[in-house]
Structure formats: C-alpha cells, structure tokens
Amino acid sequence: xRKKILTVSAMAAVAALAFSGCSSTEEPASGGGGDGxxxxxxDLPIQEKLGDYEGEVNIVAWAGYVxxxxxxxxTADTGCVVNRRVxxxxxxxxxxxxxxxxxxxxxxxxxxxxxxAGGDVQPLNLDLIPHFGDDIAExxxxxxxxxxxxxxxxxxxxxxxNILQYDSSVVTETPTSWDITWETDSPxxxxxxxxxxxxxxxxxxxxxxxxxxxxxxxxxxxxxEDQLAAAIDLLKKQNGIVSEYWSDASAQITSFTGxxxxxxxxxxxxRKFTEDDKFKGVVPEEGATGWADAWMMAAxxxxxxxxxxxxxxxxxxxxxxxxxxxxxxxxxxxAFCDLNDEAKAxxxxxxxxxxxxxxxxxxxxxxxxxxxxxxxxxxxxxxxxWTDAWLTVKG
Amino acid sequence: xxxxxxxxGLLALPMLWLIGIYIFSLxxxxxxxxxxxxxxxxxxxxxxxxxxxxxxxxxxxxxxTSLRTLGIALAVTxxxxxxxxxxxxxxxxxxxxWLRGLLAASITLPLxxxxxxxxxxxxxxFTEDGFVNWLLAxxxxxxxxxxxxxxxxxxxxxxxxxxxxxxxxxxxxxxxNLFDASADLGAGAWRTIGAVVLPLIRPAIIAGSIFTFxxxxxxxxxAKFVGKSTQMIGSVIAANITLNPPIAAAFALVPIAFVVIxxxxxxxxxxxxxx
Numbered sequence: 001x002r003k004k005i006l007t008v009s010a011m012a013a014v015a016a017l018a019f020s021g022c023s024s025t026e027e028p029a030s031g032g033g034g035d036g037x038x039x040x041x042x043d044l045p046i047q048e049k050l051g052d053y054e055g056e057v058n059i060v061a062w063a064g065y066v067x068x069x070x071x072x073x074x075t076a077d078t079g080c081v082v083n084r085r086v087x088x089x090x091x092x093x094x095x096x097x098x099x100x101x102x103x104x105x106x107x108x109x110x111x112x113x114x115x116x117a118g119g120d121v122q123p124l125n126l127d128l129i130p131h132f133g134d135d136i137a138e139x140x141x142x143x144x145x146x147x148x149x150x151x152x153x154x155x156x157x158x159x160x161x162n163i164l165q166y167d168s169s170v171v172t173e174t175p176t177s178w179d180i181t182w183e184t185d186s187p188x189x190x191x192x193x194x195x196x197x198x199x200x201x202x203x204x205x206x207x208x209x210x211x212x213x214x215x216x217x218x219x220x221x222x223x224x225e226d227q228l229a230a231a232i233d234l235l236k237k238q239n240g241i242v243s244e245y246w247s248d249a250s251a252q253i254t255s256f257t258g259x260x261x262x263x264x265x266x267x268x269x270x271r272k273f274t275e276d277d278k279f280k281g282v283v284p285e286e287g288a289t290g291w292a293d294a295w296m297m298a299a300x301x302x303x304x305x306x307x308x309x310x311x312x313x314x315x316x317x318x319x320x321x322x323x324x325x326x327x328x329x330x331x332x333x334x335a336f337c338d339l340n341d342e343a344k345a346x347x348x349x350x351x352x353x354x355x356x357x358x359x360x361x362x363x364x365x366x367x368x369x370x371x372x373x374x375x376x377x378x379x380x381x382x383x384x385x386w387t388d389a390w391l392t393v394k395g
Numbered sequence: 396x397x398x399x400x401x402x403x404g405l406l407a408l409p410m411l412w413l414i415g416i417y418i419f420s421l422x423x424x425x426x427x428x429x430x431x432x433x434x435x436x437x438x439x440x441x442x443x444x445x446x447x448x449x450x451x452x453x454x455x456x457x458x459x460t461s462l463r464t465l466g467i468a469l470a471v472t473x474x475x476x477x478x479x480x481x482x483x484x485x486x487x488x489x490x491x492x493w494l495r496g497l498l499a500a501s502i503t504l505p506l507x508x509x510x511x512x513x514x515x516x517x518x519x520x521f522t523e524d525g526f527v528n529w530l531l532a533x534x535x536x537x538x539x540x541x542x543x544x545x546x547x548x549x550x551x552x553x554x555x556x557x558x559x560x561x562x563x564x565x566x567x568x569x570x571x572n573l574f575d576a577s578a579d580l581g582a583g584a585w586r587t588i589g590a591v592v593l594p595l596i597r598p599a600i601i602a603g604s605i606f607t608f609x610x611x612x613x614x615x616x617x618a619k620f621v622g623k624s625t626q627m628i629g630s631v632i633a634a635n636i637t638l639n640p641p642i643a644a645a646f647a648l649v650p651i652a653f654v655v656i657x658x659x660x661x662x663x664x665x666x667x668x669x670x
Contacts, residue, residue: 091637094437118436198638244541244623251518251620259523260541369434384434387638391456394626 039148039370042119046151050128050305056081057306060096060105062293064269064327065157070319077313080306089197089247090364097121103301104310106157108291110199110383113366116153121296123151128308131315132156135335139358140292154294155311156332158324160350161290161361162195162203163281165266167256177284178207180263182238189241193255193264196245198383198390199364202289203265204231204238206362210286219373220289221365228381228389235393245394249273268350269328287360324350330358428644439640447645457631461649464628467543468611468653471550472604475558478551479603480596483563484588488574502559505552511616517549518620541623549621550611557610558603565599566592601661608657612650 057080059066071082085102087093090111097105097120107115115121126132132155140156147153166175171188180186181194182204194200205220208230217227243261246252253273255261271281295311297304313319321336321343330352331337337347351357365372371380381389431442451457482502486495505513518541520526527538539545569592577587615629628650635643 089637095637098438114437118433118438239624242624248619254519254522258519258525382434383437384432384639387635388450388454391454391460391626391631391634394456394624 039113039117039368041116041149044119044122044299046123046125047128047304047308048125050308052305053078053080053309054303054306055079056083057104057303057310058083058085058102059310060085060087060093060102062087062106062327065106065293065323067322067326069326070314070322074310074313078306078309080303080309082310094120097298100298100300103298103303103307105296105298106293107154107296108293109363109365111366112154112294112296113148113368114383115296116148120299121153122299122301123153124155124297124311125308126152129155129312129315131312131317131333135317135333136315137330137332137334137352137355139355140332154296155315157293157295157314157320158327158329158331159290159292159358159361159363160268160329161283161288161358162265163268163271163288164284165256165264165271165279165281167262167278168280169278170262174280174282175263175284178203178286179211181265182207182234184237184241186241188263191243191260191262192238192241193252193261193266194235194238194242194245195265196247198386199289200265201228201231201235201386201390202362202364202367204234206289207286208234218375219371220362221367222371222373222375222380223367224371224375224378224380228385232389232393239393267328272328283357283360287362290358290361290363292363321346324352424644425648426644427641428648430641432639432641437638447642450642451645451649456626457646457649460626460628460631461653463543463626464612464650465653467547467550467627468608470547471554471611472558472607474547474551475555475603475607476600478555479559479562480593480600482559483566483596484592486563487566487569499563502556502563506556510553513553514549514617514620517545517552517617521545521621541621543622543625545621546618546625546627549617550607550614553617554607554610557606558600561599561603562596565596569595597664601664605658605661609650609654612653 059082061084063086066082066084071084075081085096087096087105090108093105093107094111094114096102097115098118105111107121112121136156137159140159164175164178164181170191171180180188181192186192195203201223202220205217205223205227208215208227209217209220212230215227215230217223223231243264244255246255249270252266252270256266256279257274257276266281268281271279295314297307297311301307314323315333317331317333317335317339320331320333321339324331324336325343325346328350330347330350334347334353336343337352338344347353367381367383367386369379369382371378427439428447429443429445430439431444431446432439482498486498490498508516521538521541523540525538531537539548573591573595574587577591582590613629615627615633618625618627618630628646632643632646635646
C-alpha cells in the first residue's frame with residue numbers, strides 16, 4: 001500500500017514537472033504610448049451633482065490621516081459619521097478597497113494605477129470639491145498617477161521624500177550622496193538600513209541614474225529588463241553591507257536608536273520619533289524617491305455624497321495642514337502655510353512650497369509596461385516583475 | 396444500528412468543522428495556485444495555469460529560501476531535543492520536588508507572554524547596544540547581532556516548551572524499576588540514559604519535534620525582526636500574498652510537502668503508533 005502511494009506521488013511529481021514546461025504566457029494589459037500615460041481603464045461614470053448626505057463614510061487610511069481632532073467637526077457639519085480603517089501597506093489598501101466595503105482611501109502612487117486600471121476607483125468631478133483649487137502646490141496637481149486618460153482620479157493630500165537619515169555622532173560630516181548606502185567600500189558597511197519592499201528597486205535605479213548614465217535610465221520607475229537587472233545587481237551588492245531591511249516603522253526606529261544602523265533610507269516622521277537630535281535627515285544630490293498621497297473614491301462607494309463632502313473638507317487648508325502636521329509631511333494645500341507661525345514653520349521644515357526641492361523627488365508610482373518616461377521602442381518591466389526580482393536580492 | 400447513529404451524531408460536528416471549514420478553506424487557498432493574475436491590475440482570475448509553479452523553478456530564490464528554512468527548522472528541532480532531554484532527566488530523576496516545580500513553571504512561563512512580545516524582546520536583547528553585547532563586552536566578545544543564528548536562537552526560545560513538556564512527562568512516566576534493573580545489570584548512568592531512557596521517550600521526542608519543526612517552517616515574523624536579511628518561506632509568502640496570491644499559494648505547497656514527508660518518515664519508524 002505504502003509503495004503504491006509513493007509510486008503515484010512520484011509519477012504525479014514527474015507529470016507536474018513535465019507540464020510546467022507547456023503553460024501559456026500572460027498578455028500585457030496596458031495600452032500603447034502617446035503623451036502622458038494612457039492606460040486601459042474602465043469607463044466609469046462621474047458624479048454630476050451632490051445629493052443628500054447618507055450618514056456615514058468609510059475610509060481606509062494611513063495611520064495619522066483620519067483622527068478625531070478633525071473628524072468630529074466634519075460629522076457635526078454634515079452628519080456623516082467617519083468610520084476609519086488603518087492599513088499598513090498600499091497592497092493592503094488595494095485589497096480592502098476591492099471588497100467594496102469602503103468609500104475612500106488615502107492612496108499612494110504605487111497603489112493608484114492598479115486601482116484605476118482595475119476599475120476599483122471612480123473618476124472625480126472637481127466642481128464638487130471647491131477646496132481643490134489654486135492653492136494646491138503646483139508639483140502635486142497633475143502627476144502621472146492621478147491624471148489618467150484626461151480624468152482626475154485623486155485629490156492630493158500631501159507629499160514627502162524618503163530621506164537619507166544618519167546618526168550625526170557617527171557620520172560626522174553631512175552626507176552629500178547616497179553612495180555611503182550603496183557602495184561596498186562604504187565606511188558604514190554593515191550598518192546601513194534599507195527598505196523592505198519591491199518599490200525600493202526605484203531607489204537603486206535613482207542611484208544608477210546619476211552614477212551610471214550609460215544605462216540610460218530617465219525615470220526610476222520606467223526600467224526595461226536590462227536596467228532592472230542592473231538595479232537588482234546593485235541591490236545584491238548592497239545586501240552585503242546592510243544591517244537590516246525595514247518595513248515596520250517601530251522596528252526602523254529601534255534599529256537607529258539601538259545602534260544597529262547608522263545610515264539609511266527613512267521618513268521625516270520616523271526621524272522625529274527617534275526623539276534624539278543626533279539623527280538628521282538630508283536629500284542627497286542624486287535626489288530621492290518619495291510619495292504623494294491622494295484621496296481616491298471607490299467605484300462602488302455606497303456613500304458617494306459623504307465621500308465628496310470629506311474630500312472637500314480634507315482639502316481645506318486647516319484640515320490638510322492638520323493631517324500634514326500630524327504625519328510630518330508637506331501639505332498639498334499651501335494656503336495652510338499662511339495661517340499662523342506654527343504652520344509657516346512646519347511648511348518650511350517640510351519644503352511645502354519648495355518646488356525645486358521636489359524636482360529631485362520621484363514619487364512612488366506603479367511600474368507598468370508602458371514606459372513612464374515616454375519610450376515606445378521598449379517594453380518596461382511591470383510591478384509583478386519587480387516583485388519576482390526583489391526576492392532574488394536577499395537570496 | 397443505534398450505536399452507529401449515536402457515533403455518527405457525535406462525530407458530525409467535529410467532522411463538519413474539520414472538513415467543512417478547515418480542509419475546505421485550505422483546498423480553496425491551494426486552488427488559487429492554479430489561477431491567473433493580471434500582471435497590471437494585480438487582480439486574480441480563476442483559470443488554470445501552471446505558470447506559478449513554473450516560476451517556483453525559474454526564480455532561484457525559491458529553492459534557496461526553501462532549503463534555508465528547512466535547515467533552520469531542523470536546527471531548531473535538534474537544539475530543542477539537546478536541551479529538553481537532559482533537562483527532563485534532571486527534573487524527573489535528580490531534582491528535589493520544589494526545584495522540579497520551579498523548573499516546570501519556568502519552562503512554561505514564556506507561554507504566558509504573547510508571541511510578538513517575545514519576538515520584540517529578543518530583538519531588543521540582540522540589538523547593537525542591547526543586553527547580549529553588554530553581557531559579553533567584559534569578555535571581549537560580542538553577540539551574534541541579527542542574522543540566521545539569532546533566528547534559530549529565538550525560534551528555539553519560542554518553541555522549547557512544546558518539546559520540553561512532552562519529554563519531561565514521558566520521562567516521569569518511566570517505571571522506576573527499569574532504572575533499578577539497569578543498574579543491577581551493571582549499566583552506569585550514561586549507559587542507562589542511552590540504552591533505556593532514550594528509546595522509551597522517542598515517541599515524546601517525535602511528538603515535540605513535530606511542533607518545533609512545523610512551527611519553525613512556517614514562521615516569518617522572527618526572521619523579519621531579528622533576521623537582518625534572512626528570508627524564510629513565510630517571508631516570501633507574506634510578501635507575495637497581497638501582490639501575487641497565486642504564487643504565494645503555490646509556494647505554500649512547499650512547507651506542506653516538507654511536513655508530509657516528515658510525518659511519513661516518522662510513521663515509518665513506527666513512533667506514531669506508540670504515542
């Protein structure tokens with residue numbers, strides 16, 4: 001009996017190996033080039049006008065974006081009760097929105113394209129959101145990730161850069177380049193911290209953009225197969241000098257405060273939370289990757305009027321500023337900076353109106369086959385390929 | 396006839412739970428291993444493709460990760476056995492009753508703390524300015540920091556109670572006249588342990604090893620917090636589950652296969668029958 005089971009399983013294993021050779025390949029789903037980014041997205045209707053408020057709105061957001069301090073006034077004004085669900089990653093957010101139970105989400109650029117192409121979010125009618133207007137910082141208004149096929153899918157919230165954080169008691173001179181985190185001869189080898197997600201490949205590509213121009217990388221999210229391979233090689237080299245990879249905020253903070261890492265990629269808010277002035281942050285000469293978040297509305301939203309009301313409320317200078325101060329990022333609505341001295345100081349710290357600063361910041365966006373730098377002669381690698389390639393970095 | 400009906404009635408609810416909820420949901424998860432994923436939107440659609448399994452062979456990381464995880468699980472099991480057997484013998488045969496009680500409480504004490512709390516505690520302990528380095532500094536040495544060794548140490552710390560308790564219980568249940576007989580036949584302490592105790596507690600060791608092996612095989616949070624860049628099967632599945640569920644499901648078959656092979660091997664030794 002046992003022999004029979006073993007023989008059958010062995011034959012099944014051989015059959016599976018044989019069949020794995022003859023499966024079909026996937027067809028790319030996106031459309032061709034042209035100006036800007038045109039992708040195949042379902043043609044969803046745009047809401048024409050506001051109706052009665054439904055009484056509640058369900059939001060998926062990053063921690064710190066939807067807090068009682070400003071939701072209470074919103075509920076008092078509109079009668080819409082705010083139900084908030086905090087998500088840890090963009091991928092979690094995408095999955096939650098696809099359940100159909102939520103109305104809004106605070107989407108980062110690496111989630112938005114997927115949601116738009118999948119028909120999970122609906123295009124927005126800007127007439128219904130009066131606070132979205134002239135005071136929105138220029139650099140955020142029309143980005144490739146939320147101005148697709150000529151429609152607006154997202155209302156900007158705020159933006160920030162992934163800074164190079166360093167322990168100034170060890171790294172005594174202010175770093176001017178990311179090379180201390182990439183090169184194997186770095187004086188801080190073994191104490192470099194890196195981000196634990198496939199989107200970090202863009203940081204490698206950003207470094208190569210400046211240091212290996214022969215590769216021809218123009219946009220760190222538009223990588224053809226050779227450029228992706230070069231970025232992966234750089235990441236594998238970096239794997240040798242890394243102390244650890246972080247995706248959990250508190251783990252990253254303890255890594256710096258515990259001395260395990262002295263330099264690496266970080267967010268302003270995490271630097272603030274180390275509560276130690278010896279940790280400083282800088283955006284080196286090569287620039288940095290970053291993120292710009294936007295409110296997006298689910299296609300099957302059950303409370304569209306409350307959703308529009310929230311987007312309008314959150315775009316107002318006071319609320320947008322409150323969110324930006326809580327999280328530690330540059331607000332989208334620059335009118336906030338003129339409200340009072342504290343606001344002005346915050347805006348200066350986070351470069352809210354400094355477009356020159358953000359010219360060097362490449363916001364997270366989903367890599368797709370249609371090259372985001374406009375090339376039409378090659379097919380760029382998509383996020384699935386990035387995810388597969390990322391696994392080989394750590395071995 | 397009536398007895399059969401009663402038996403069926405008693406078993407109905409547990410069987411419903413086991414097959415209907417537990418096995419059915421596992422099967423549904425594994426079925427997604429054959430489904431297609433749209434490379435752009437990331438949406439999963441039912442279908443049939445072996446591309447996910449193909450990817451397991453194409454990308455070398457899957458093989459190295461599987462072997463590394465297997466190695467870590469076996470190391471954790473081995474260390475747990477090496478610690479539990481002498482400890483169990485000491486507690487059952489040598490220790491005084493109050494010391495026995497104290498040790499028994501100490502072994503099971505970690506079970507009172509939450510899993511994540513323990514992992515984070517180990518993280519803080521092994522960090523650069525942490526307890527281990529502080530302890531070893533006067534000796535001129537330093538701790539292992541973060542890495543595969545720390546992963547093994549932490550996993551052993553977490554799962555030791557699951558090995559130590561069955562082993563201790565089994566040793567305690569050994570009839571004392573066996574030890575007398577062994578001494579009468581001229582065997583010393585070590586000979587008795589090797590020839591009498593170990594063969595008799597083998598079922599308990601195997602029962603404990605099933606826990607330490609399979610729990611270590613599926614773990615990934617330990618690797619995430621104390622592993623530096625150690626990648627385990629669970630880390631890869633967790634990384635893929637939101638981005639590419641079909642490949643995560645396909646890779647989930649690997650630890651299942653390992654555990655099935657382990658159990659079949661264990662069954663061949665006949666240990667499961669004598670449990």
